[in-house]
Amino acid sequence: MALGVVLHVELNDQVGQRQATGSLVRPFGQFQARAGKQVAKTGFFPFARVAKAKKIKMPDVQAGQFIGFNHRVGRAFDASLNPQRAQQMPHQRGLARAKLTTQFDERMAQGGLCRQGLGKLPGGILVVPERSFYNGEVNSFRTHIDGGLWVSRIQHWGLQLGFSQIGIAGIDLASAEPGLSAWLAQGFQGDMAYMARHGLKRARPAELVPGTLSVITARMDYLPVTTPAQWQVAELDRLGAPAQAIVSVYARGRDYHKVLRSRLQSLAEHIATGLSPLACRVFTDSAPVLEAELAARSGQGWRGKHTLLLNRSGGSMFFLGEIYVDVALPPTAPVASHCGSCQACLEVCPTKAIVAPYQLDARRCISYLTIEHPGPIAPELRALMGNRIYGCDDCQLICPWNKFARRSELADFDARAALVNRPLAALFAWSEADFLHFTQGSPIRRIGHLRWLRNIAVALGNALRVASALPETRRELAAVLQTRLEHPSPLVREHVVWALEAVRP
Ligand code: SF4
Numbered sequence: 253m254a255l256g257v258v259l260h261v262e263l264n265d266q267v268g269q270r271q272a273t274g275s276l277v278r279p280f281g282q283f284q285a286r287a288g289k290q291v292a293k294t295g296f297f298p299f300a301r302v303a304k305a306k307k308i309k310m311p312d313v314q315a316g317q318f319i320g321f322n323h324r325v326g327r328a329f330d331a332s333l334n335p336q337r338a339q340q341m342p343h344q345r346g347l348a349r350a351k352l353t354t355q356f357d358e359r360m361a362q363g364g365l366c367r368q369g370l371g372k373l374p375g376g377i378l379v380v381p382e383r384s385f386y387n388g389e390v391n392s393f394r395t396h397i398d399g400g401l402w403v404s405r406i407q408h409w410g411l412q413l414g415f416s417q418i419g420i421a422g423i424d425l426a427s428a429e430p431g432l433s434a435w436l437a438q439g440f441q442g443d444m445a446y447m448a449r450h451g452l453k454r455a456r457p458a459e460l461v462p463g464t465l466s467v468i469t470a471r472m473d474y475l476p477v478t479t480p481a482q483w484q485v486a487e488l489d490r491l492g493a494p495a496q497a498i499v500s501v502y503a504r505g506r507d508y509h510k511v512l513r514s515r516l517q518s519l520a521e522h523i524a525t526g527l528s529p530l531a532c533r534v535f536t537d538s539a540p541v542l543e544a545e546l547a548a549r550s551g552q553g554w555r556g557k558h559t560l561l562l563n564r565s566g567g568s569m570f571f572l573g574e575i576y577v578d579v580a581l582p583p584t585a586p587v588a589s590h591c592g593s594c595q596a597c598l599e600v601c602p603t604k605a606i607v608a609p610y611q612l613d614a615r616r617c618i619s620y621l622t623i624e625h626p627g628p629i630a631p632e633l634r635a636l637m638g639n640r641i642y643g644c645d646d647c648q649l650i651c652p653w654n655k656f657a658r659r660s661e662l663a664d665f666d667a668r669a670a671l672v673n674r675p676l677a678a679l680f681a682w683s684e685a686d687f688l689h690f691t692q693g694s695p696i697r698r699i700g701h702l703r704w705l706r707n708i709a710v711a712l713g714n715a716l717r718v719a720s721a722l723p724e725t726r727r728e729l730a731a732v733l734q735t736r737l738e739h740p741s742p743l744v745r746e747h748v749v750w751a752l753e754a755v756r757p
């Protein structure tokens with residue numbers, strides 16, 4: 253059945269006699285109506301008060317398909333024709349009294365109102381509305397977009413910029429909200445108070461960035477180009493050298509936030525050249541964004557039992573980033589899960605932080621403890637941390653899918669010599685100036701020198717507790733710890749004292 257839509261926008265008063273075109277009605281996506289003279293002087297909110305009720309007829313669409321007509325009547329309706337979604341937009345912009353409804357109108361569709369310019373393209377339905385269609389309220393249109401074609405273009409540009417895969421996700425993550433709420437209710441986020449503070453905003457892209465209609469997801473492999481063939485075994489072997497420090501693989505090179513962000517920004521600029529004006533924001537682990545969920549929905553991979561994303565041809569050693577855009581693009585299809593009956597990640601986790609498949613208690617995770625957690629580490633967890641001083645890769649190293657993890661061509665992710673194959677003692681000796689110097693442009697810098705020393709003190713304590721340690725080695729490690737026994741930070745002192753308990757008679 254062909255469907256038409258009547259869009260009824262009600263604001264609060266009347267439009268003035270003299271008309272001026274403007275984009276003052278941003279709450280309705282890119283809706284640009286003609287505003288009165290007095291409105292042009294006084295700006296956005298006054299406009300809302302003087303706009304008159306309008307009835308705007310929109311051409312034939314079918315729910316679930318993407319239409320390209322744009323943007324004078326509002327991208328709010330491009331994606332789903334969801335009345336709730338449409339209603340949400342003016343309220344998000346502070347127009348409490350705005351009322352906006354959509355309804356299907358078969359008469360419109362049959363009446364041939366949108367006959368001209370309506371046709372099918374490979375990417376979906378193309379609609380070029382006629383000017384008269386909008387009761388003369390709108391005086392020009394941007395060319396429709398072909399969603400499928402644009403997705404192909406964005407993917408092409410993304411690959412050129414060094415991304416491994418580009419996907420498109422919709423913004424309705426409602427089915428993820430119960431899981432997120434339950435996770436927060438159990439306190440699994442620990443000290444990451446911002447997670448609780450943002451609450452469900454993480455699952456509502458259009459609340460974080462009003463006007464968002466699609467999320468472009470990006471994946472970038474990060475294994476350094478020199479990574480050997482049996483790298484998982486080699487990495488796990490580091491655990492057998494307790495006096496050597498282990499820094500998580502992803503953190504050995506340049507800060508991925510910087511690398512991804514600049515490339516996402518470049519991608520957004522490419523898109524904006526063809527879809528101007530484009531409202532967008534880029535993210536990479538930098539805002540309340542449900543990254544893995546969006547990535548999974550857009551076909552970047554599936555959520556492994558360790559909760560990270562897994563890709564059949566790329567394992568899990570990649571970073572994620574997103575671009576929120578105010579253009580409706582057809583989503584790319586999700587993929588099936590391939591964990592099967594495997595439980596390897598749950599079994600290998602040293603702190604049992606994966607409390608059940610797909611459930612991570614961050615408070616027990618070594619990545620959280622060494623990076624996010626600001627205070628003292630619970631004594632019962634310290635002994636389980638081994639020599640991991642920044643992050644932990646164990647659940648990824650054991651995962652069979654990571655034999656497909658890919659090397660990055662980007663030199664940014666090459667490991668820095670100061671951070672790999674280094675004795676704990678050498679890193680513990682870094683002054684704050686040394687720390688800042690060696691971690692310049694590295695993600696490690698964000699934890700600061702005190703947490704760095706805290707983490708290494710724990711690792712030194714664990715090295716001291718290794719039964720097979722030679723007396724000479726134990727004496728050396730103890731001497732290293734004693735250099736920080738009078739450290740001004742109670743946090744550092746506490747962990748040094750704990751570490752030295754291993755050598756008490
Ligand atoms: S990163 Fe380490 S501590 Fe955290 S869940 Fe994975 S194996 Fe466990």
Ligand code: SF4
Nearest residue numbers: 556557591594597651
């Ligand atoms: S280790 Fe096994 S269960 Fe865990 S994520 Fe990998 S395939 Fe899935």
